[in-house]
Amino acid sequence: MPSWNTVRDDFPALHQQVNGHPLVYLDNGATTQRPQVVIDAVSRFYAHDNANVHRGLHALSMRATAAYEGARARVARFINAAAPEEIIFTRGTTESLNLVAASWGSRLQPGDVILLTEMEHHSNLVPWQLVAARTGAKLRYVPVTGDEGKLDLSVLDQLLTPEVKVFAFTHISNTLGTINPVAELCARARQVGAISVVDAAQSVGHMPVDVRAIGCDFLAFSGHKMAAGTGIGALYGRRELLDAMPPWQGGGGMIAHVGFFESRWKPSPERFEAGTPNFGDAVGLAAACDYLDALGRAQLRRHDGELARLAYQKLSALPNIRLLGPAEEERGGLVSFALSDVHAHDVVTFADEDGIALRGGHHCNQPLMHKLGLTGTVRASFYLYNTAEEIDVLIASIRRIQKFFG
Amino acid sequence: MSADLTELYQQVILDHNKRPRNRGRLPTANRVAHGDNPTCGDQCSVYLRLENGKIADISFDGSGCAISQASSSLMTTQLKGKDAAEAASLYQQFHQIVTTGEAPEAISDLAAFAGVHTFPARIKCATLGWHAALNALKGDPIPATTESRLD
């Protein structure tokens, strides 16, 4: 049973020196570390139960299938989906969003509108550009208010017209830290008959997420941003929508019948899982759900939010700094900033010398950076194992950097 | 500060970063090329005035880290008066410096970039401006990118 007092002990990767300093890992927005229980669950699966799923009649295949389908049920419970069949395993958020755009999006027509926001990660932007180019649908964007980083909902009425068929937005911005009012946005989409697609990459592992309370049609996330492995993630979709969607990839596992000239598909979720899935990491994802729920996602949200608040407060006391995102409430566990005299990459290189892992750059958010007149920012993103002391280490490092370039 | 970092951020580099030479659009330019580093969003444009096959004047602008800014700045001071072949050969030497840390003799200020080789992720920062300059010399209308095979 994990405990908040000992969480750091659960993560082997945290206990190392980097450039002669204890590692301060503040790049959780990119990927989190994994606890030993997740690593063990994956190893145990490969050591004992490994076989292909859904096709063997032998003991190991049946065990592997049970483990894989058990993982699906666990993930469904994690986000309060109505049924395991509403969970499609994917490589991660990017693949989940591409799936919706390619499959659901294939019904779009010229004159239809895809509504996005200016704070979308490239993975919730480029797939829609691709489908727009294929179908003749048009893209529209909800603007971001500026450095404060909120969606300008005062213009939503003008944007969310009956031509809008899809409204896709992020739950927590990976660049600004903004937590968007997703339930409200989904309700607004519903009013005009548009489907809602939520990018939950930065939220699912950090706070309670309940797809039925949010009222979304689709929700995408990645395992590696919530203490599980890479190459695994999920797409939640409402069953009636999924069952009406065409496949997006063809192959084994997804067919009901194959002839030389035509085939019929299985229902969801198999319809969307062509080929051998990443069942090993699906087992790890289920273990991560157990781990996070044992700690409590409401507490996790409080912990991350408190660190972000502290970091924001301490950073804003520094000279020549520009902070992005909302100042107080509505901020997820990250802070993003630019120093006026030092480029983000120089900051990251210097901080690395102090053992601090940061991210610098456009964070896959180039159009937003452009709008804000920035080429990049430095981002410190927190997770359950980060501490207030680590924020002091960060601040001291930034001070040294400013002095060096000053 | 570690020796590697001091080596990377040499005084020459800090100086060029703070007071870039030949920065800004060159009004008399007859060649221009842009460089992008898609990984980090750094951008650099290089403006040339070619006269009789030689670089009569050169400038750059854009945005990026200290390494890319200083490298572009220093490059402009080195390329003035050179023709395409001389520029290419200078780039080869520069490339050797940033990838191996070994500077051929008589290469002057460019040797300040020897420290880059211990930070492989930063090599592209150092070469961005050079990519743009070589493309401008070729009269290449295509934006240079650090993802191209020219490295």
Ligand SMILES: Cc1ncc(COP(=O)(O)O)c(C=O)c1O
């Ligand atoms: C908000 C957001 N959306 C989507 C992604 C893409 O996730 P992945 O690379 O795991 O597919 C990320 C991760 O960088 C993200 O932060």
